[in-house]
Amino acid sequence: MNFTRIFAAAFGCAIILSACDDDKSTTVGSSLVTSPVKIVVDSTFQLTGHSIRNQDIQSRTIQQLLGVIDAKEYGKFSSEIVTQFMPALTFDTTGIKRDYIDSIKLVFFMENGNFTGDSLVPMGMKIYPLTKQLEAPIYSNFDPSGYYDPSNCWTPSSAIYTASALHSDSLNSMSYRIIEAKLPKSFALEIFDRYLTHPETFSTPESFTKYFPGLYIANSFGSGRVVNIGESRINMYYRYETTIETDSTSTDTILSSARTIMGVTPEVLTNNIIKLNLSDQLSKRITDGENLLVAPTGYDIDFTFPAQEIISKFRGEGGENAVLNNLTFELPLEYISNDYSITAPPYVLMVLKNKRQEFFADNKVNDDVTSFLGTFDLTSLEYKFNDMRSYILDLLEKENITADDYTFTLTPVSLVTEQQTDYYGQASNVVTAINPYVDGPAMVKVLLDKVKITLVFTRQ
Helix, strand or coil: CCCHHHHHHHHHHHHHHHHCCCCCCHHHHHHHHHHEEEEHHHHHHHHEEEEECCCCCCCCCEEEEEEEEECCCCCEEEEEEEEEEEEECCCCCCCCCCEEEEEEEEEEEECCEEEEECCCCCCEEEEEECCCCCCCCCCCCCCCCCEEECCCCCCCCCCHHHHCCCCCCHHHHCEEEEEEEEEEEHHHHHHHHHHHHHHHHHHHHHHHHHHCCCCEEEECCCCCCEEEEEEEEEEEEEEEEEEEECCEEECCCCCCCEEEEEECCHHHHCEEEEEEEEEEHHHHHHHCCCEEEECCEEEEEEECCHHHHHHHHHHHHHHHEEEEEEEEEEEECCCCCCCCCCCCEEEEEEEEEHHHHHHHHCCCCCCCCCCEEEEECCCEEEEEEEHHHHHHHHHHCCCCHHHHHCEEEEEEEEEEEEEEECCCCCCEEEEEEEEEECCCCCEECCCHHHEEEEEEEEEE
């Protein structure tokens, strides 16, 4: 028997037992017992704020709004359009003669139900060619005066349109609606001739917009609807007689076809000229101190986020070894009753007030430090900001915290997303752009006095 090994093992056990029994001999055992981990959850924080006027927004989308509504609970809203066009990548004239050109139309595509107001009310638009190029940046308060000739209207009788597919089963089965306006045939002939003699004009958006600056689409009559146009094209239509030969016979027939020769794309400028006169009812609510979001170009909300109180709580109760787990922010909402089904914008941007202009000018997306994306939760009726941990960690690194670090603006936005696939083949939608909200009239009351800001941290 090896007594040396038995003795060594016994001696080791004695040391271990001694360490566990004597609190003063080491801190290893005592720290595990006397310093338990505790998770702290605090949701007692409050904030204050007020509605502020947002009079103009910069164009950042190819979505176009057209129409007029007058809602007593909202106000009078109108939107017209100025836009450039991108020439088609290919303008195939093979086998096409000038005499084949029958007509040319401006065609709007609208997703089913993507409008505010009455789908059946007839409304009119007038279309004018621009006489000089639009300049960037361009804003919603743009004045088209001087950019078109009022005496040169391409639709002098007004193009009348609705948002309905009444009595058309084939159209009702489609996922979109089409709004058309016939343009002068002389424009089609001019475009055709230009392509044959100067094809380089169509090679880039810059060269094309110098030749054809674009269109101004104005409301001419009617009220009660605003449509959200997702896509705009100009189509050229051909109609010609031909003879179809078979083995034994020949038949004279008329053939028709259409080609898209230009469209509105992100490479060119398009802008919604928006006018909003708030109703007396809504204005009074804001004057009385209610915190309302109204869009587009209506009212944002400025507020003071309790960052200093959160940091004081974390440092005061957490101590040196505290770990910040999470910070969430929930903004309760209240619908504003109205006859046009105007509701809350689906997304809002919470951005530091002094960085708001920079955010949109530089085409940024939320970084979760200076800007955050809030999503409308239909079930709980609130905007949710799920992770603001990085924001607090960033402030903890600063020696001095000023009002610029916790004064925010809440503004409605629209998202541009694209589907991306990861290494494992899982697809997800990724936000690639955040733009000022121009999807249609929207409004909601924000209950700042009922916010829920939840701080979670671990201390030892």
